[in-house]
Amino acid sequence: MNRIDVSIEHKHAPPEPPAKKHPNTCPGCGSHYRDDELEVSLRVCPHCGHHFPVKARERIAQLVDPGSFEEEAIDLRSADPLDFFDLRSYKERLAEAEVATGLGDAMVIGAATIEALACELAVMDFSFMGGSMGSVTGEKFARACESAVEAGVPLVSVSASGGARMQEGILALMQLPKTVVAVEELHEARCALISVMAHPTTGGLLASFASLGDVLLAEPGALMSFAGPRVVAQTTREKLPDDFGLAESNLRFGHVDGVVPRPELRPTLARLLRLFGSD
């Protein structure tokens, strides 16, 4: 149209399109970070305390005494019993995940010491197929339980997983009872399970070993729900509370013993290991 635009907003230059987001922007506060600085701060934003994801090996390095970790069951790899193919084959996805992460599956297990206290570790890695639990993940967890029993030490698990691995079908679901019976055997041998839930611990993980710890710890802001927020919103059309499924809300409802900021995790675990009598 030929009308003259006299609105105030247009007297100045039109606003620039939003600038491309800096790749290292904290989702919590929008501040920019340097990779090396973030690593030194245990991947916690120094400005707002946002907890970034931590990969399994880095997590182990954060927690254990340097050089004390001895990895177990390194060679275990998933088979493809269903010849599963969605948009791509499961075999291809597995190979790609291994190349991308340098891991054989979504969990790393082994013996270590934390502040000179012996324990067994089972640490998950979300970057390997969303931390999903398949046959190998379940097997590694069960072996970690057995190693802990053999050594008579507590097991510390760190979970970060979306749940069961769909590409293994019903066998993925069977990893729930498999890890549950492993925890039962661990408990019967009077070994403790200290379960740390990082973001996210959802679905089959929350419905199996992660919930069965003698002590349950969560990282700040971690999502811990059986059903994810999107599924709940779509299925029920309920209005979700802002803190739906978050660690803090789980603490309020009595589902975890504590929400532990990452810098306090190592000393907290050491204290629990002492309380459970590791020497």
Next chain:
Amino acid sequence: MPRDAEIRLRDRLSKLGGLDLLRGARLSGELERLQRQLDRIEAEPTDEEIWRSVELARHQDRPYTLDYVPRIFEEFFELHGDRGRGDDAALVTGLGRLEGRTVAVIGHQKGRDIKERTTRNFGMAYPEGYRKAIRVMELADRHGFPLVTLVDTPGAYPGVAAEQHGQGGAIARSQAAMARLGVPTVACIIGEGGSGGAVAIALADRVLMQEHAIYSVISPEGCAAILWRDAGEARKAAAAFKPDAAHCLELGVIDGIVPEPEGGAQESHDEAARLLAAALADAIEELDDIPPDELRAARRLKFRSMGVLA
């Protein structure tokens, strides 16, 4: 692959043939049925056949737990409530008599009409339901009653309150409770065995599946929505993750298949109940003389061994 599958199932069938569970006179028809299942696998079950199982498992006239209960158990007495918070109608629990002895029964109940479905929440239990189940499992253990569970749920309920009441933990603890029991436990998937909500009450000495039941890690629609980004691709998803009884048997996830009346359990509730009752009674009988410690150890070993490694 189909050749390997065939060899594995043949192997498994021959092993099953040696089991008392299937040797009993009442179940002599079962091996025959299994043989037919095997024939079907040999003939490479088409996507349509797998999808037909999905449809039959969800058939609106399929018998539910409360259709079986009066037909299978005498003097059934329903137990209500988790003793803490509420009574979940999606999970029915109670005591009844099977072949003259008392057993504890736990089963999902979907509901037949709109009104009942609303009350029963379509068989999707809250944590209260699983806590009620745990209470009844412990009761059974205390009194030496064998435990029968009937699994028929699309999944545990995904809701805000369910999460706040601890859905994940309740499912984990229900499995743990089953791992501790010293009494014979038999689970049968009688319709939909939907994910965590199903396995919560299926960590049993004998896990059976009706011929047209399905047992899966996620619903076909859910899987399709995630992997194909389109819930409409449910058929493809079902064909890919193979939730039918024959495949579950082949993968070692279940111990036996319970035959259904020709055309599916919905065709005759009485006949379906008769076949189910025989399978349950045989399984319990087979487990009856095993000492509690051995029972527990064998049950744990069975689930400890689940999975396929490269």
